[in-house]
Amino acid sequence: MKEDWDNLVILDACRFDMFDEQNPIPGNLQQRRSLGSDSWEFLQKNFAGGTFHNTVYVTANPYATRLPEGTFHAVVDLLDDEWDPEQRTVLPETVVAAAREAFEHYPDKRLIIHFMQPHYPFIGAAGDRLEHTGLARPDGDERADNKRHIWGSLRHGRARKEDVTDAYRENLNIVLPHVETLLESLSGKSVVSADHGNLLGERTSPLPVRGYGHPRGLNSTPLRTVPWLVVEGTDRRSVVAEPPVETAGPSERVVEQRLEALGYR
Secondary structure, eight states, rough: OOOOSSSSEEEOOOOOOHHHHOOOOEEEEEEEEESSSSSHHHHHHHHOOEEEEEEEEEEEOGGGGOOOSEEEEEEEOTTTOOTTTTTOOOOHHHHHHHHHHHHHTTTSSSSEEEEESSSSSSSHHOOOTSSSEEEOOOTTTOOOOGGGOOOHHTTSSSSSHHHHHHHHHHHHHHHHHHHHHHHHHHEEEEEEEESOOOEEEEEEEOOEEEEOOTTTOOOHHHHEEEEEEEESSSOOOOOOOOOOOOOOOOOOHHHHHHHHHHTTT
């Protein structure tokens, strides 16, 4: 939060190496070391205990609702009304629309815009070929079905690494044009980063076992190394801090269901 930006775009579970290879957005790309290896650790270590009343947080990530009330000036939570039940996530175009609306409604605030992609569920053609649609059971039970957990499937040989990697890269390719379009419609200096990366079979330490996904509390380079793309932009905003405004968030039940669908349960 001490960095110089007007708009901070967070891509969820985005590896630096893949961002470096696939990103079409012009700017100054650097590497940064994330404070967390999963979303909640990232949010706690960056925001919990602070007051950022000059900032509005637009988010598709379920954990954001668990930050203390009053952390930001406002939180625009997309988990309830904007959840796509078929894809079991919040789609990137939905985040773009909400961010544009927030920019118009809060013209004198910094914006944090948290997309869920490239985090699975995979929403492209390659993802459709995989046996995964979030974690709801076929009978409608909302509890997690670990047999359909994509990282568990990789770990136990039920999915091919090449297929999952293709779907993961595809998710990144899907979200990046939306990010580029969004930045073109926002004034000010923007940064595109990530909350954490993702393991795709790299060996971890201290035990040299292969890791998948993004376990909490793991100090691994593919998990902690994230992009920091600086896009200078024009017309820097005059930002002011004001008391927080009340925003209606999803119920705890909805949050738990979304966490399950995104593989956190």
